[in-house]
Amino acid sequence: MELTDTEVEQLYHRYAHVLFHRCRSIVRNDEEAWDAVHETFAKVIRNADTFRHQSSPLTWMYRISTNHCLNQVRNRRGRERKHEDHAQDLGADRVAVQDDEDPDKARILALLEDADEETRACVVHTYFDDCTREEVAQLVGLSVPTVRKRVNTFLDHARRALGVAVLFLLLWRWS
Amino acid sequence: MNLSDTNEGQRPSRLLLGRYASGELSADEAAALEARLDDRARQILAEIEAARTQVPPLDLAALRGRASATPANNNRWYGLATLALAAVVLVVFLAFGRPQPQGPDIRFRTGDTLQVHRLDGQRLVPYQQGVAVGSGDVLGFKVVATGHTSVVVMSVDGSGRVQVYWPEEGGVAEPIDADGLLALPGSLTLDDAPGPELFVAVFDTDVAAARTALEHAWQSGGPAGVLDWAGAAAGVDAVEVTRR
Numbered sequence: 333m334e335l336t337d338t339e340v341e342q343l344y345h346r347y348a349h350v351l352f353h354r355c356r357s358i359v360r361n362d363e364e365a366w367d368a369v370h371e372t373f374a375k376v377i378r379n380a381d382t383f384r385h386q387s388s389p390l391t392w393m394y395r396i397s398t399n400h401c402l403n404q405v406r407n408r409r410g411r412e413r414k415h416e417d418h419a420q421d422l423g424a425d426r427v428a429v430q431d432d433e434d435p436d437k438a439r440i441l442a443l444l445e446d447a448d449e450e451t452r453a454c455v456v457h458t459y460f461d462d463c464t465r466e467e468v469a470q471l472v473g474l475s476v477p478t479v480r481k482r483v484n485t486f487l488d489h490a491r492r493a494l495g496v497a498v499l500f501l502l503l504w505r506w507s
Numbered sequence: 508m509n510l511s512d513t514n515e516g517q518r519p520s521r522l523l524l525g526r527y528a529s530g531e532l533s534a535d536e537a538a539a540l541e542a543r544l545d546d547r548a549r550q551i552l553a554e555i556e557a558a559r560t561q562v563p564p565l566d567l568a569a570l571r572g573r574a575s576a577t578p579a580n581n582n583r584w585y586g587l588a589t590l591a592l593a594a595v596v597l598v599v600f601l602a603f604g605r606p607q608p609q610g611p612d613i614r615f616r617t618g619d620t621l622q623v624h625r626l627d628g629q630r631l632v633p634y635q636q637g638v639a640v641g642s643g644d645v646l647g648f649k650v651v652a653t654g655h656t657s658v659v660v661m662s663v664d665g666s667g668r669v670q671v672y673w674p675e676e677g678g679v680a681e682p683i684d685a686d687g688l689l690a691l692p693g694s695l696t697l698d699d700a701p702g703p704e705l706f707v708a709v710f711d712t713d714v715a716a717a718r719t720a721l722e723h724a725w726q727s728g729g730p731a732g733v734l735d736w737a738g739a740a741a742g743v744d745a746v747e748v749t750r751r
Binding site for chain 2: 337340341344345346347348349350351352353354356357362364366367370371373374375377378388389390391394400403404406407457458459460461462463464465466467471483
């Protein structure tokens with residue numbers, strides 16, 4: 333059954349700021365964070381029947397918004413190359429690009445591009461949402477040992493990709 | 508954030524704090540959490556509360572429009588669509604699929620065209636095949652929109668790295684609602700990615716499918732594999748750009 337306007341308004345009032353705070357921690361950009369919030373609410377409307385059965389609506393929203401946030405980070409790499417300076421030469425509209433992302437954090441997020449969807453979710457919930465393994469397991473529908481394995485595999489990959497020295501530098505800067 | 512300091516239950520997660528802030532926890536759960544709140548957790552809760560002041564007014568019409576942009580998952584309709592597609596394929600095969608011993612091999616191009624333009628001085632000129640470009644050079648793009656409703660424009664560089672430029676974000680392709688040659692908004696400044704770099708337009712599909720198809724083509728044969736795919740597949744065009 334479809335969500336009524338009143339229900340959507342109540343959900344928005346209750347959760348939008350919480351979800352925005354969370355999405356911004358991943359995308360590091362207010363505009364993209366709000367886009368992720370709105371996309372998530374669109375999915376709430378689209379999947380109203382599923383959403384109504386969630387014991388924790390926020391947990392469902394976290395799960396749904398994760399991929400959107402990571403895709404935004406990935407697509408930003410392309411957008412960074414786009415300029416608006418020459419749009420007039422092609423008779424096209426202007427393109428606004430905003431980016432205040434921490435370059436070190438971007439490197440870790442870039443490593444997630446090559447990871448499968450479950451690993452990406454495990455890493456984001458572990459490091460961005462600071463979830464326990466039990467919480468991550470519940471979020472992604474995997475066992476706790478599998479979550480541990482996915483995260484450790486990603487860390488091994490990160491160490492190889494970045495080099496141990498660089499990784500330690502990142503750990504130091506982020507601590 | 509500290510990658511070596513995962514949460515083993517010694518502190519409330521950000522998710523739990525978010526649930527607390529949104530009033531999801533029961534009275535007992537909330538009381539138990541409040542007993543564990545440290546400075547870090549209080550800081551996060553304060554940040555969440557501060558974010559409330561940034562919430563833009565809800566545009567219900569826009570939100571419902573966005574929700575209806577992609578149809579809900581409905582396996583029954585997918586099943587019917589598959590059956591309908593199979594029927595169409597069968598009819599087409601019966602009509603055209605049998606060997607035709609006579610007549611020329613005639614192929615109709617539907618305008619699956621991507622054009623690359625290069626900034627020369629103060630104006631963009633059509634890119635000439637073989638002209639080497641490098642870091643700092645500016646490129647613009649046009650597509651033939653006739654017969655199409657959307658396009659995904661990507662590049663794959665010499666290392667196989669795929670980047671999506673249109674659409675700017677999200678999984679829905681850049682809409683094109685005009686006829687003829689259409690300029691895409693914005694331009695690109697090339698970085699020092701390894702060459703050759705191929706720019707690819709895939710019409711009338713979503714970003715994930717276009718990206719997957721490009722990655723598959725690249726894995727099948729590198730730049731030549733991508734060009735072969737673009738030459739053979741409907742709704743795809745590719746332009747190879749030589750890198751300095």
